[in-house]
Amino acid sequence: MADSAREGILQRDKETYAIVPKTPMGILNPEILEKVAAVAKKYNIPIVKITSAQRLALVGIKKDDVEKVWEDLGLEVGYPVGACLHYVQSCPGTAVCKLGQRDSLAMAQKLDDLLSNTALPAKTKVGVSGCPLNCGEGFVRDIGLFGKKDNGWTVIVGGNSGLNARIGNVLAENLSDEEAFDLIKSFAEYYNANAKSRERLYRFVPRIGIDEIKKALSI
Numbered sequence: 071m072a073d074s075a076r077e078g079i080l081q082r083d084k085e086t087y088a089i090v091p092k093t094p095m096g097i098l099n100p101e102i103l104e105k106v107a108a109v110a111k112k113y114n115i116p117i118v119k120i121t122s123a124q125r126l127a128l129v130g131i132k133k134d135d136v137e138k139v140w141e142d143l144g145l146e147v148g149y150p151v152g153a154c155l156h157y158v159q160s161c162p163g164t165a166v167c168k169l170g171q172r173d174s175l176a177m178a179q180k181l182d183d184l185l186s187n188t189a190l191p192a193k194t195k196v197g198v199s200g201c202p203l204n205c206g207e208g209f210v211r212d213i214g215l216f217g218k219k220d221n222g223w224t225v226i227v228g229g230n231s232g233l234n235a236r237i238g239n240v241l242a243e244n245l246s247d248e249e250a251f252d253l254i255k256s257f258a259e260y261y262n263a264n265a266k267s268r269e270r271l272y273r274f275v276p277r278i279g280i281d282e283i284k285k286a287l288s289i
């Protein structure tokens with residue numbers, strides 16, 4: 071998986087490749103920006119795109135340059151393909167947003183660390199928000215969370231924003247940071263054990279039924 075993602079994605083022109091470095095929650099810093107700018111100039115990369123997943127795509131790289139770009143960047147691969155965690159997007163939450171009620175960035179980083187090292191049967195996208203306004207789009211992600219100051223986290227599963235758009239189902243509410251983390255860990259294990267090959271959560275959740283999933287997870 072790591073190797074194929076590192077090889078890049080062949081583009082429409084059938085000649086050049088796109089790569090996606092890992093930038094969890096879309097957080098950048100001067101060092102990352104300087105590296106991206108340097109490789110874009112050095113290798114004449116025509117497009118640097120901020121994707122809907124809060125990631126950077128470097129597009130239009132010549133095949134022979136792909137590995138050299140990775141070496142110059144020194145960043146992890148962002149896994150834009152395959153059965154694994156693709157990304158955890160997050161709103162800024164209490165770090166900066168005046169409406170924030172929970173620390174969405176901290177929760178998103180913990181979930182990124184967890185799910186990056188968890189076996190998953192299909193592409194999985196996660197959205198975390200620091201208040202019920204849901205700027206992190208968790209209702210239309212495979213797994214979503216949003217926080218409330220006094221009532222903790224709400225966990226949502228089975229949403230999708232693509233061709234098969236679906237609003238996710240609420241799995242549990244009023245969870246502490248630890249309870250939400252532990253539930254998502256258990257849910258991911260349950261999903262991996264019971265899903266068909268490559269079965270996305272927007273198909274898995276309605277097939278099994280949210281009540282059955284709750285029962286299996288003792289909710």
Ligand code: SF4
Nearest residue numbers: 161167170200201205
């Ligand atoms: S979801 Fe709430 S906390 Fe997050 S950016 Fe939107 S308004 Fe702010």
